[in-house]
Amino acid sequence: MTQQALVIATRESRLALWQARHVQAILETLSQRQVTLLGMTTRGDQILDRSLSKVGGKGLFVKELEAALAQGRADLAVHSLKDVPMELPEGFVLAAVLEREDPRDAWVSPHYARLEDLPQGARVGTSSLRRMVQLLQLRPDLQVEPLRGNLDTRLRKLDEGQYEGIVLAAAGLVRLGLGERIRAHFDTTHMLPCAGQGALGIEVRSNDDALRAQLQALSHTPTLLATEAERAVSRALGGSCSVPLAAFAQSAPDGGLQLQACLGHPSQTGAALLRAQGHAQVRTVAEAQALGLEVAQALRAQGAQTYLSAASTV
Numbered sequence: 369m370t371q372q373a374l375v376i377a378t379r380e381s382r383l384a385l386w387q388a389r390h391v392q393a394i395l396e397t398l399s400q401r402q403v404t405l406l407g408m409t410t411r412g413d414q415i416l417d418r419s420l421s422k423v424g425g426k427g428l429f430v431k432e433l434e435a436a437l438a439q440g441r442a443d444l445a446v447h448s449l450k451d452v453p454m455e456l457p458e459g460f461v462l463a464a465v466l467e468r469e470d471p472r473d474a475w476v477s478p479h480y481a482r483l484e485d486l487p488q489g490a491r492v493g494t495s496s497l498r499r500m501v502q503l504l505q506l507r508p509d510l511q512v513e514p515l516r517g518n519l520d521t522r523l524r525k526l527d528e529g530q531y532e533g534i535v536l537a538a539a540g541l542v543r544l545g546l547g548e549r550i551r552a553h554f555d556t557t558h559m560l561p562c563a564g565q566g567a568l569g570i571e572v573r574s575n576d577d578a579l580r581a582q583l584q585a586l587s588h589t590p591t592l593l594a595t596e597a598e599r600a601v602s603r604a605l606g607g608s609c610s611v612p613l614a615a616f617a618q619s620a621p622d623g624g625l626q627l628q629a630c631l632g633h634p635s636q637t638g639a640a641l642l643r644a645q646g647h648a649q650v651r652t653v654a655e656a657q658a659l660g661l662e663v664a665q666a667l668r669a670q671g672a673q674t675y676l677s678a679a680s681t682v
């Protein structure tokens with residue numbers, strides 16, 4: 369019996385295509401079915417002149433792909449998990465979270481091996497509020513300037529001399545074979561990653577039971593539990609791109625899950641960062657989410673609401 373080909377909806381940036389082809393190769397082996405790609409341009413790819421936090425945030429990269437799923441033009445969508453909104457629209461689920469690549473942020477700069485080496489007032493490129501507030505904690509003198517576009521565009525702007533250095537996710541650079549551009553990895557005490565950074569999520573129609581069951585085999589349980597804890601922090605705080613929120617979970621030496629989060633003020637860049645952490649033995653998604661909630665509560669106890677309210681008015 370021959371089955372119809374499975375179709376993966378994907379954005380067309382080099383990184384998105386790499387990620388989709390990665391899942392395509394795994395699925396072809398696993399399912400013995402033909403797997404094809406449907407390339408699409410999303411609003412998030414088109415709007416390059418404004419910060420994402422101002423134009424609608426994460427959903428911009430996934431809506432068109434979800435429309436293709438809903439219309440039956442595609443069966444699955446492959447996303448960088450950090451670009452996936454905390455709540456999926458009715459009718460869609462994340463069927464698998466793949467093993468995480470390096471979750472850290474990376475320092476990329478032609479002339480300066482480390483952030484500490486930058487001259488006073490140097491220009492650093494990033495459009496991520498999360499990276500901006502953490503950079504300014506480390507080096508309040510820096511001039512942090514907007515930087516958007518896909519990875520190749522961002523590296524080109526750096527090479528043209530518009531910035532002394534930029535901050536990017538290590539995972540994207542490694543996937544595209546650009547790992548040699550990384551001058552240093554930020555350790556997570558200095559630059560805590562975004563929820564889901566470095567992991568891939570596969571989204572399907574929630575009524576596609578057969579595919580959901582099949583994709584479960586692709587899920588990497590430690591990554592799933594860590595990212596569920598991280599995403600629960602963001603969900604509980606109503607996190608969007610306009611909130612500088614970081615959340616990162618990793619296995620602790622005792623086998624438990626250690627979750628750290630930090631929240632910055634969206635407009636008062638000098639304001640202190642709120643930090644919280646938690647630890648639990650986590651075996652299920654529900655337990656992971658409970659840990660995330662506990663850490664979100666700890667941030668609230670420190671006054672997170674003031675920061676969150678400021679975000680909705682910027």
Ligand SMILES: NCc1[nH]cc(CCC(=O)O)c1CC(=O)O
Nearest residue numbers: 448451536537539540565566567
């Ligand atoms: N926001 C864009 C985006 N989405 C996923 C990655 C990198 C890969 C990943 O984190 O999985 C990037 C680029 C970056 O942040 O440098």
